[in-house]
Amino acid sequence: MYIAHKRDDGEIHPLISHLKSTAIIAEEFAKPFKAEKYAYACGLLHDIGKYSYEFQNRIKNNGKHCDHSTAGAREALKLGNSGKLLAYCIAGHHAGLQNAGFASDTGNEATLASRFKKKIPDYSNAFDEINLPEINIPKMPNIKGINKFGFSLSFFIRMIYSCLVDADFLDTECFMSEGKVDRRSDYSFDLFLDSLNREIDEFKKKENNEINYMRNRILLKCIQKSNHEKGLFILSVPTGGGKTISSMAFAINHLLNNKMSRIIYVIPYTSIIEQNAKEFKDIIGGENVLEHHSNFDFSDDEEEVNNKLKLSSENWDIPVIVTTNVQFFESVFSNKPSRCRKLHNIANSVIIFDEAQMLPAEYLIPCTMAISELVANYNSTVVLCTATQPALDQLFPKCIRIREICEYTDEEKKLLNIFKRTKIIKREELNLRDLADELNERNQVLCIVNTRRHALELYSKLKKDGSYHLSTLMCPVHRREVISKIKVKLKTGQPCRVASTQLIEAGVNIDFPVVYRSIAGLDSIVQAAGRCNREGELKDENGNKILGEVHVFTPEKKFVSHQPYTFKRRIEVTKGIIRRHDDIFSVDAIYEYFKELYEVSGEEGLDIKGIYKDLESGVHFNGTKPQENFNFDFENIAKEFKLIEDDTVPIIIPYSKDENDNAARELIEKLKFTEKVGGILRSLQGYTVNVYKPEFDWLFSLGIIEPVKKNIFVLTDMSSYDSKTGLKIDKEIGIGIYV
Template sequence: MEDKRKYYGHTKEDPVTKNVLPKTDWQLLLDHLQSVSRLAEERAGKFGAGKLGSIAGLVHDLGKYSVEFQNRLERKSAKVDHATAGAQAVYKWYGPMVGGALAYAVAGHHGGLPDGAKGNEKNLPGRLKKTDIPNYQAYIQELVLPGLVETDLSSIPIPKTKNMAAFSRAFFIRMLYSCLVDADYLDTESFMTPDRAAARTETVSLATLLTRLNVQLDKLGERSREQPSTINTARQGILANCVAMAQQAPGLFTLTVPTGGGKTYSSLAFGLNHAVKYEKERVIYVIPYTSIIEQNAQVFREALEEVGAVEPVVLEHHSSFEYPDMSFEDWNPDEKAHRLASENWEAPVVVTTSVQFFESLFANKGSRCRKLHNMVNSVIILDEAQMLPVEFLQPCLWALAELVLNYGATVVLCTATQPAVKPLLPAGLTPIEIMPNPKELQQIFKRVTVEYAGAMTDEQVAAAMADKQQVLTIVNTRRHARLLFDRLQQLMPEGNYHLSARMCPAHRRQVLDAIREALKLGKPCRVVSTQLIEAGVDVDFPAVFRAAAGLDSIAQAAGRCNREGRRPEGGRVIVFDPEKHGMPSRGRFQEVASIAKEVMRRAARNSEDVQSPEAIEFYFREFFSEEEKYLDATGIIQSLDAGKRELAFPFPEIAEKFQLIDSATFPVVVPWDTRAEELMDEAEYHPFPASRARSLQPYVVQIYQHELAALEKNRAIKLVGGILRFITDRSFYDDCFGLKDAGEVKAAQDVWIF
């Protein structure tokens, strides 16, 4: 006898009473499966796997065809495993390779990509053999699993070399998973919470954004012509080269532009021109530091967004806050659009951090992987590419190569000190340099001499600073910055400034404005800063002291010296060996600084410029040679290779290993000024406090677990809305140094932080 039962995928609640509505308002399971199948096919079709995306969407909820799950919807039974059924079906139907890839995505569409190793019933092999799952064969009344023909698989990504086989296949599984979970989220959202779906606004075309950018660039060009100089002429030449080279075929590019060469606008011009020419879907701008992401995002907004527009043109996505679901209803329209776009990067221009970008590429949870398919057919620009973390350099480069070779992406490694990564790239991938004359550019932008001064005590550095009207000293640790500043204050109490990440962005911005004003007016201006000032901060000092560091950091410091080239005598950068508290004990910082010092000595012996492309290349060759065994320190590529025959990939383990920041930090909001206090009060008494998270970002300081614990012990922290941490005692925030490093808040070892 034919079963006339209706099978449902989701119930529906009354938006006001939250009571479950009658079944006539529920979503039919077949409708859900067909919709997810269509959406997943669209997404996977971008990399030739449309048929596999369609199948994954069609089978992902096969387990809901069981009586037990239908009873669960009626609240008559406990939780039911509904993902294993579809995984077993595709594995049986399509075999261990194609079916195995599909099984990973289907089995993990709620809990995350599972481990492919045998021996644990929760891992994929255990789930594929699981027998105690409810009978779901009723699906055959409504669905027929489609067959696969050769043409369905002819365009899917394949490993370009034998040694990339495991990495490429695992990458493909993660991409397929991204398509499925995003499709599932979107269809479920469309049915369950249509107001959320409606808030996903249409985006602006890249052609429109390119037109807007050209208007801005014309204004900047006119300003440069009104103030003619060799530097301004060179910047216009850099921009013109970027626009011209954007016509080159998609691939891997390097953009070697000296600090001060205007590479932010020029690289964006390359990205948008290239995207329009080759019908790319978005431009993704990856920045190493959270401290400057807001600055770059603002530059892009001013160039690309129209005042008052709601659509998310420039999506700024980093990890200061996560947005809890319960707060959505109270977000204003532009906040809603931004938040929703951050879930899957559905925006034409994304500005994000290296942490967010790369950790997503190696994640196994749906919430982190949803965005991956939107990296396909995109232009990806990595600013300050030399800052890619050494311990994960090989996996990072392989991921970028995979995006270029198999997923239609164009990648630009953008830096003033181009790392010598060519020997580390797989599959013979060779980058194309956008600038025809990096060496000549280096000479044009050569505004400083770099000299190595040897060891200097804090007292000697402070005395040298006090002897100058305007000077910047960049150190490696917050502790050193504070001790040196205190020493300077004793010698010369006026005209001194301190900068570190202990200060909230609003505080730093105020201090930087004061610094720029003092520099402009020729007033005394002596600054002690951590490395954060090297990250694209536009300041111009006649002299800079730099505590020993890598040559790339020294080059960044030089970019804050005689920046505009208006001092005929040039600027001076003095590199010194600090006292013990000035060198981080974590990582291999000492070794990196030693290589830089050897390069400086070598350059001095040979009368060479330490900032020349040759010196930089020598530094990175030595660096990578010295660090070769650490380029994949956690063994990610090796752990994938171990399981390549049976697609036994340890996805959860890799996600856990791939942590670019080895110590988790927590955002705390500080009562820096009256505006901060007003926003904090507003959030505290608001029914949805987290809806005020973005407006509070200028008042956020990131702290470590031990610091958070110490503040909580002192009852200086209040948790608001389950997510926002407020500093409640203003005395814990210093008007000079920012959030206090109280004596009772001591780390087990030195913390090197930007």
């Protein structure tokens, strides 16, 4: 008998059983996008290299490690024109999808071309148990080629790869755990709808005023539009318009009407996942909602924890997922099995992008093309949810029809003004002294600037009583403590002046009567305005409701000398909007801002790493038909597609709020004496400050940070961490933008 796996108790997993089970599971996963034959073939071929004498000797007698992935990839090539698509998946089912490579590769490179030249053990024993001629796949996948077809085929490979690696893992896990891992929960979206409808009934009972009238109108439009067929939708709801419950109503009803599988909420910021997920959990139950973002990618060395939510984070096999732009898109463009496992479960889903205007401009083309693929070829519905009009319509292929969920009458458009909470006050340049003087004259005010240096110097000139500083030089635990203090001050009417970098724009639920914003992209200014008069309850001395003030000013030159080009471009476009529009928050102004930003950026500026271009060029044509060239550099793409450039070094801060708080120090001590550090590092994320490489080098040269493990550093001199402003960085070094 040929063996696939062996348990510690000596029980063996027959190889033919593993191949057939993996094939059947993968086939089931591919049904939503009608690619069953491809997935089945991948499953049947993926481990045929284990039929070799060398592998069997390794598993039976602890022999040497040997390649068992290349054999199946070579056999896949014999299946015809599209066999190479499967070869990528099979060759990379452990190590990840590889680069295509070149004809000149010798067999020693980490490429697919090299795999076909590599000397591998004889696997001919496979033909005793598998009848390869019976494996049949279509000549080409039945997918709509958007534009030149290359991107579409590369996306198809990723989806088949996802089916294979998830099926392989699940079948192996079932054997190794003796079938004891309980992954799936029983759930019913009909029951979720009943629960949602009860919530809606309460929503409708609220005070009968213009605001609640419009919220109910928006909700009704979402429910009515949910019976439409799958596709791409835009949901335009003003801030305060009941977006969360309305989008959930659309999603659940649309899912049931179209027999879909799950709902995925994609949110721009990690910091607002918890509050959004809580609203969904309150409606459908916490066990049915997964919060999954970049901080919760479980590392390979993590010990087994039989928790359904943790297990579901690996492949998104759960009714509702709340995740971030980073987690979603970096998974879509990843080449690693651990991140790609979930992709097949994105098919046949309702995917809602909250605050769609926050999709990163520098990667907009690959992001919108990925969305187009999901809509055109994978039976998904995508909703771009926004309080503004980000002009995304011009970026989607013409073959993708975009429908507006909430089409407002002229009367309703007038009523939408009731959601207006702020007014813009356009200012000229404000130097540090004048800005500080203005802030000191106000009882409660928030000032958001673009650099840590500006925030620090501004804070130093504010009155000490009731003044606070916020930046990423403070570890998250420290920042949360400060934000809690700020909320108390605001609620009780005490003096509260805050100098902050733009981190406070990222969904922090805080409400000031006045906000100052250093000029930035209009999208950032809109986010800043969201911290002003959030509840619309601001009143004058006579008790009449008034609008909050958002002052937009230009900082003095010393604070703008190191701005990245992309940031400068956003500012220049914003300045034009400010000149041409009295109300820069109007729908027309915001649409014009994004339209101009996209036009000024051009194709290269909206795909700064050339990812879409590279993938499109992977297919060559014979007339109008794609030929077999299918050369895709998956590993390179995964390295290049980073929504957040990782050019910083994390430093762990042994921060404590008082003398009795030893949480960070205890975790650091555990870290020193533990081999598997994944869980401890996640617990320490709240005590971490990320610094740029020049800053790190300067701190290291002072001898105030030390390694506790390889590439893991701890601050050893707490006199270098200020209780008000965080980690002390040399002024000329600490110039970071976007922090």
